[in-house]
Amino acid sequence: MSSIIQLLPDHVANQIAAGEVVQRPASVVKELIENAVDAGATEIKLIVKDAGKTLIQVIDNGKGMTVADARLCFERHATSKIRHAEDLFSLHTKGFRGEALASIAAIAHVELKTKQDQEELGTHIVIEGSKFVSQEVAVLPKGTSFSVKNLFFNIPARRNFLKSDTVEFRHVIDEFERVALAHANIHFVLFHNGSEMFNLPASNFRQRIVNVFGGKTNEKLVPVKESTEIVEIQGFVGKPEFAKKSRGEQFFFVNDRFIKSPYLHHAVMAAYEGLLKDGCQPSYFLYLDLPPHTIDINIHPTKTEIKFDDEQALYAILRSSIKHSLGQFNVVPALDFERDATLDTPYEYANKEAETPLIQVDANFNPFLDEDPKPAKTFASSFSGNMTSGTRSAGSNPSFSAGGYKKETSGQNWESLYVGLKQATEEVELGEIQLESEEVTGSLFDEHTIEEASNNRTYQIHKKYIVSPIKSGMLIVDQKRAHQRILYEQFLANITVNQASSQQLLFPLELHFTKTELAIIAELKPSLEGTGFVFEAFRDDSLVISGLPVNVTESEVSVLLEGLIGDLQGELPENSFSQCDRIAKSMARSLSVKTGAYLTEHEQETMVNALFACKEPNISPFLKPTFITMRVEDIDKRFAI
Structure with missing residues (x-):
């Protein structure tokens, strides 16, 4: 055989x-x-x-x-x-x-x-x-x-x-x-x-990071350094205010070898506890030097995963060293009830003695004395040193002249100041007064494209759901998912037809990205221009935007593009339809109304009407239900218990 x-x-x-x-x-x-x-x-x-x-x-x-x-x-x-x-x-x-x-x-x-x-x-x-x-x-x-x-x-x-x-x-x-x-x-x-x-070019670690990710990275870095018997740590972490939605700029190096370690990443996130917004990821470039016999590199074909002998100790050291660096460079706010910075003595006054302030008192002043019609020498007259001759009544109004004081008016003529005031007041009609009104801008929906809402009132519950009565019972709409569906179909239609309106910026907006992120945006440029973006220039580490979609503000541009890059960081769709679909979904998620946002009654009714004007109102772009209905019979059954 x-x-x-x-x-x-x-x-x-x-x-x-x-x-x-x-x-x-x-x-x-x-x-x-x-x-x-x-x-x-x-x-x-x-x-x-x-x-x-x-x-x-x-x-x-x-x-x-x-x-x-x-x-x-x-x-x-x-x-x-x-x-x-x-x-x-x-x-x-x-x-x-x-x-x-x-x-x-x-x-x-x-x-x-x-x-x-x-x-x-x-x-x-x-x-x-x-x-x-x-x-x-x-x-x-x-x-x-x-x-x-x-x-x-x-x-x-x-x-x-x-x-x-x-x-x-x-x-x-x-x-x-x-x-x-x-x-x-x-x-x-x-x-x-x-x-x-x-x-x-050959340089130090900090300069290499700046050369790779752009000059704006330098201001984001906080140095980290720790030396123990187990591990020597050096490198940099990003400041919390520069955290992004994506996980792009996160690097661990063990003995000059890049590795991936969810366990060590959790230690970094634990050091940032309470400093980051929900869903944000900090950037870090950490170099760990361990004895070779304490690690096992030969556990993965690509050698990007390493087994450590003492992971718990490494976790604790890494977490504490990053926490210490963030606190040392005043990134983490500190509470000290024994010291008030506002009471510190300035350097130029450190060795000077305090000067006693001078107090001048008018010894002749007596508030309980009646006014004397006879001329009297006052504090002002002594200050001037040059008084005109003659007498001055108590009700007179003196003023400075070339030679001293001059009497302008007499006390008996005070009524002349109010002549005609009563008559002018009576002639004014309150109806003719025009008050400046406060203009309300920034409505969620376009007022000119909204039809009159129905007589049925809508109500917002916990700033999350919109409740509206219908013939068979009650309609409950998730405001976030509903708005995502509305925006998704709007952006998808604008990209397909390529007729989206754009608002020109008075001053072009310059945003800084890495070369990898700029390559993604350049690939998606035609589709983004279909939504209303106008790109003026692409540079080595930045891009200039001169126009935005109508419903996008300048403050939302950076968050929107970072979210789009984060969604496409793994794989970039190859055909144009998939690209347009991913862009429309990402923009709808970034610009939609968030849970906890207050909506006026008019905005609630408009959102419900716009939702049911969509082609697929039942589900959001991410295949989640946008609304549910409760029949009157179902409510009756709950009360029949």
Whole structure:
């Protein structure tokens, strides 16, 4: 009887291994850049075409490889990082399995150029689908250059599963940023389709973060530093007021390796307890240095998950160090009942003695004496020092003149001041008085497009539900979901017809985003313009908006775009209809009336009428019911108990 179990050929085994190592072009970028870092390079250049589907090239100035090493590096489980099993618990490099280059060579056209510094000539190797095509001696600069062309050329089904160039390039940027942030002492450059996307010179951690995410990031960062026997923590966290809805700018690095850890993320969120709005996520860039023997990296094929020996202690240290940093830099308000800052002595008065204020008293003043008709010397007269001759009555009104005081009026003529006042008062009619009225603006619905509501009154319950009587009983509408349905159909119609009205801004609005976020907005620009947005310019780290949809205010633009980016952060829809649908849903969710908002009776009736004018009034854009009905019979049954 023949054997059933057989050994797989090497090219088949490499293709199977490629399914774990190479999921998309970003996976190739990660492996090649990490190899360049392990080679001791001080400058790494990444060149990408068509989001990596056509070309991925990594050029470094590392130590290079010999002819034997260049040929052997494409064999399975060939590595220079470990020698014994014990080395797995003392890793100081990125890669160690020896499967990456063999897997990449099995599904692409690979070209390797490498040369060591002490050698005069280098090695040029070409491999296509695990088959060596050529190996030559060439004149090359010091370092290594890997070119991966036509990814998945021999696996068409796998290539068809790749997303659009925008989505794939965003994943490439993610991997590039993770390695660049972990190694601020290395100069990184990224080119895509001939355009320079990133040029990150060697710097410190803070400057590297600012170079990657834009200059406005610097004012958002709060430094964190803690050193213990278990772990050394350094890095930065974002101020609470700059928290976003999305989870984009969150990075953990353990021994210069990017990792994902929900457990450590929970520790960060616990440090921000009471400082963030609901649904907001803080940004953080935290570098953890632990002894290699206390962590296990070899638990996931992509090496982005790590097992810690003492997770509870690490959780507590991370949480307390972030809390301490937020409090130390006055981000967290502190209560001190023993000190009042308003009572502090200014620096210029610290060594001065207090001066006694001078008090001047008129010794001749007596409030109980009757007015004397005879002239008397007053405080004012003594101050002037120059009085006119003659007498002055008690009711006279003195005024200053060139020579002193002059008597203008007499006490007997005071009635002349009120002559004609009574007659003028009687002639004024109150009906003719026009008072300035307070104009009420900012109505939730357009007054000109609303028909007269029915005689049935509506009522708002707990600022959440709208109750309206109907013939069969009672209608209860969820105001948030109903408004989402109304806005969703409005935005979807505006994008489809492309006839949305726009309000021009007197001063253009400039918003700052990362390059990844700007790429998403640029991809969605035609659909956003259909809703009423007018984009004036796209810059390296910002965009300028000169027009907004009619029902969008300037204060809502940043929140709206951040919510849209957060919704599309995972995957960007490829066809135009899906993009329009996602945009309409995201804008409807951001601009809809929230639970707890007070609505006037007119707005309640208008919302109910607009809801039932929609094509699908029964459900919200997110497939939740917008209203329920209660019949009179059901209410009668409740009272029949």
